[in-house]
Amino acid sequence: MRKSKNIVVIGGGTGTYMVLSGLKRLKDVWLSAIVTMSDDGGHTGDLRDDLGVLPPGDLRQCLVALSDDRDDAWRKLFSFRFAEGSGNMSGQSVGNIILSALEKIYGDPFLALATAHRLLDVKGRVIPVTLEGTTLCAECEDGTTIRGEHNIDVSQVMRAPIKRCYFETSPRINSEATAAIQDADAVVIGPGDFWTSIAPNLIVPEIPRALRELQENGGRVFFVCNLVTKRGETDGYKASDFRNRINELISPAHIDVTIVNSAKPAQAILERYRETGEYPVEDDLPHRDPSVCRQSLISPEIGEAVSGDKIRRSLLRHHGETLAQAIQRLLPEN
Amino acid sequence: MRKSKNIVVIGGGTGTYMVLSGLKRLKDVWLSAIVTMSDDGGHTGDLRDDLGVLPPGDLRQCLVALSDDRDDAWRKLFSFRFAEGSGNMSGQSVGNIILSALEKIYGDPFLALATAHRLLDVKGRVIPVTLEGTTLCAECEDGTTIRGEHNIDVSQVMRAPIKRCYFETSPRINSEATAAIQDADAVVIGPGDFWTSIAPNLIVPEIPRALRELQENGGRVFFVCNLVTKRGETDGYKASDFRNRINELISPAHIDVTIVNSAKPAQAILERYRETGEYPVEDDLPHRDPSVCRQSLISPEIGEAVSGDKIRRSLLRHHGETLAQAIQRLLPEN
Numbered sequence: 001m002r003k004s005k006n007i008v009v010i011g012g013g014t015g016t017y018m019v020l021s022g023l024k025r026l027k028d029v030w031l032s033a034i035v036t037m038s039d040d041g042g043h044t045g046d047l048r049d050d051l052g053v054l055p056p057g058d059l060r061q062c063l064v065a066l067s068d069d070r071d072d073a074w075r076k077l078f079s080f081r082f083a084e085g086s087g088n089m090s091g092q093s094v095g096n097i098i099l100s101a102l103e104k105i106y107g108d109p110f111l112a113l114a115t116a117h118r119l120l121d122v123k124g125r126v127i128p129v130t131l132e133g134t135t136l137c138a139e140c141e142d143g144t145t146i147r148g149e150h151n152i153d154v155s156q157v158m159r160a161p162i163k164r165c166y167f168e169t170s171p172r173i174n175s176e177a178t179a180a181i182q183d184a185d186a187v188v189i190g191p192g193d194f195w196t197s198i199a200p201n202l203i204v205p206e207i208p209r210a211l212r213e214l215q216e217n218g219g220r221v222f223f224v225c226n227l228v229t230k231r232g233e234t235d236g237y238k239a240s241d242f243r244n245r246i247n248e249l250i251s252p253a254h255i256d257v258t259i260v261n262s263a264k265p266a267q268a269i270l271e272r273y274r275e276t277g278e279y280p281v282e283d284d285l286p287h288r289d290p291s292v293c294r295q296s297l298i299s300p301e302i303g304e305a306v307s308g309d310k311i312r313r314s315l316l317r318h319h320g321e322t323l324a325q326a327i328q329r330l331l332p333e334n
Numbered sequence: 335m336r337k338s339k340n341i342v343v344i345g346g347g348t349g350t351y352m353v354l355s356g357l358k359r360l361k362d363v364w365l366s367a368i369v370t371m372s373d374d375g376g377h378t379g380d381l382r383d384d385l386g387v388l389p390p391g392d393l394r395q396c397l398v399a400l401s402d403d404r405d406d407a408w409r410k411l412f413s414f415r416f417a418e419g420s421g422n423m424s425g426q427s428v429g430n431i432i433l434s435a436l437e438k439i440y441g442d443p444f445l446a447l448a449t450a451h452r453l454l455d456v457k458g459r460v461i462p463v464t465l466e467g468t469t470l471c472a473e474c475e476d477g478t479t480i481r482g483e484h485n486i487d488v489s490q491v492m493r494a495p496i497k498r499c500y501f502e503t504s505p506r507i508n509s510e511a512t513a514a515i516q517d518a519d520a521v522v523i524g525p526g527d528f529w530t531s532i533a534p535n536l537i538v539p540e541i542p543r544a545l546r547e548l549q550e551n552g553g554r555v556f557f558v559c560n561l562v563t564k565r566g567e568t569d570g571y572k573a574s575d576f577r578n579r580i581n582e583l584i585s586p587a588h589i590d591v592t593i594v595n596s597a598k599p600a601q602a603i604l605e606r607y608r609e610t611g612e613y614p615v616e617d618d619l620p621h622r623d624p625s626v627c628r629q630s631l632i633s634p635e636i637g638e639a640v641s642g643d644k645i646r647r648s649l650l651r652h653h654g655e656t657l658a659q660a661i662q663r664l665l666p667e668n
Contacts, residue, residue: 046421046422047421047423049421050420050421050422050423051416051420051421051423071452073436073449073452073453074453076439077432077435077436077439077453080435080438080439082385082435082438083438086384086385087380087381087383087384087385088380088384088422088423088426089381089384089385089422089431089434092422094431094432094435097423097428097431098411098428098432100423101411101414101416101428102407102411104414104416104417105410105411105414115407118405118407119407119408119411
């Protein structure tokens with residue numbers, strides 16, 4: 001009998017949503033999603049400020065991705081966002097409101113999250129990487145610093161490239177995150193906003209150590225490379241830049257396989273990205289590098305630009321099922 | 335085998351919540367709650383104005399009352415209200431937000447309500463009396479009129495007694511409401527705010543006709559008399575005033591049994607009511623009237639004063655289970 005595989009996805013935002021949605025369709029897979037608690041922008045940031053709750057945005061997206069499909073009503077409700085111009089409800093996400101309310105009701109974010117798992121009939125686990133909200137800072141090449149995930153994420157002003165990111169104060173690690181990694185057959189990092197979704201998980205000191213332990217036990221680490229660069233975050237990054245940066249962040253662990261899209265996006269979509277100074281990530285990795293998996297991975301559906309959370313940047317997306325099948329083929333044998 | 339009994343409760347607000355919570359514990363009972371769509375005050379009114387949805391407040395309270403107890407999480411979530419001073423979420427009811435979101439998602443209030451029944455695992459039906467929101471008006475004895483349920487409900491200014499209430503424009507009846515009444519073994523009217531929760535259901539022209547039909551088929555109509563008067567609505571009303579007013583409203587039907595509390599509330603509680611000009615309803619009905627059921631019906635628990643919806647007025651409440659047992663004894667034999 002084939003043993004069920006544990007796969008841990010690290011990230012947040014639309015990229016992780018697509019990966020989880022794809023992996024969920026595989027048989028004999030147990031999924032965990034590890035997400036950062038640094039989000040402080042938009043309505044998620046308002047809820048965090050007004051109510052003192054953990055930032056719900058990334059948690060919500062992963063919960064919806066992993067929720068059972070049989071009754072679509074809760075998924076629809078969790079994913080729903082009120083239209084702009086709806087008074088106090090303008091642009092508010094019902095899922096974020098529900099998660100925030102549960103935290104207030106139970107007085108404990110982790111009891112609230114466990115309840116959300118049960119209510120949404122989630123197949124797997126969504127795990128905040130830290131036990132508390134964190135303030136993310138970025139240091140640029142010119143020595144300037146940017147404070148707050150939102151400011152790193154949305155800034156359109158020209159600024160020096162980001163050199164590193166760090167937390168203003170050291171947050172406590174959520175031991176469930178390290179336990180999930182140590183227990184995994186494979187960890188999938190990305191795709192996602194590099195400095196605001198991916199790196200904030202990897203700079204928690206215990207995470208590289210857990211990844212190393214996973215690899216010592218025969219587990220594998222995959223990186224799904226982004227499709228496009230992001231203005232102000234990853235301008236000019238090629239596939240090797242992403243890979244090198246992540247290898248630096250997770251040392252002494254390392255990426256076993258980098259999964260790169262080989263299809264060329266439609267010209268019209270590229271034009272749209274170019275308008276905001278964003279370009280396809282160039283695949284400059286060695287042609288015969290056995291640690292690179294190249295495949296056509298672009299979703300034929302064009303993502304909707306939804307205002308609010310990060311989902312607005314998802315015009316060009318990975319095809320969840322194709323990506324999941326690629327990951328499945330790379331899993332270690334038992 | 336004993337046939338299951340159909341009981342319809344007409345009202346809204348805390349009184350109906352208590353009645354439903356009590357009746358739910360009886361065996362072999364199928365419950366329906368008919369509520370008015372006139373609520374336009376507080377946060378319910380804001381949602382109605384901002385989003386163009388049916389007023390969710392009374393629906394929410396009845397859904398929670400009838401929801402299954404096995405998993406308390408959804409009930410807690412539906413009943414939760416954010417504290418004041420929580421930014422855009424200040425004082426908002428999560429249940430109201432969820433009902434409003436469902437109406438937006440499904441684009442139809444009745445499909446949304448059916449979904450809410452399923453999600454909350456409701457044992458019974460909650461039925462809006464009309465197919466659309468209504469604007470309630472009241473005409474006072476001095477000829478002045480008051481427009482809007484909220485203005486009738488909360489006004490603390492001295493004003494002439496209310497003579498009658500009416501809708502600004504004729505709403506379409508929800509035929510599910512008349513069908514539920516015609517199919518019932520008994521209908522329970524009240525307790526509740528007379529001119530803002532009870533009367534707005536009874537002035538829908540089809541309702542008295544349905545009640546009459548019920549009585550012709552052997553069904554019974556009960557009225558649970560309020561415990562205290564309400565300032566600006568029912569000042570000076572005695573039990574006979576309530577009974578006569580309702581008999582006028584539901585003619586050609588009539589009340590079969592009026593259920594009156596016989597216990598004297600604690601002096602300290604009466605003092606609290608007196609401060610706002612409210613007094614226990616005097617039982618002036620004939621001593622040996624066989625259509626009066628007298629019993630000690632006061633809940634030993636003192637209600638919490640919750641800001642927001644009508645639940646704030648519930649310091650003195652009916653004891654749901656005792657009331658339900660009294661109603662059960664009055665049900666017609668099959």
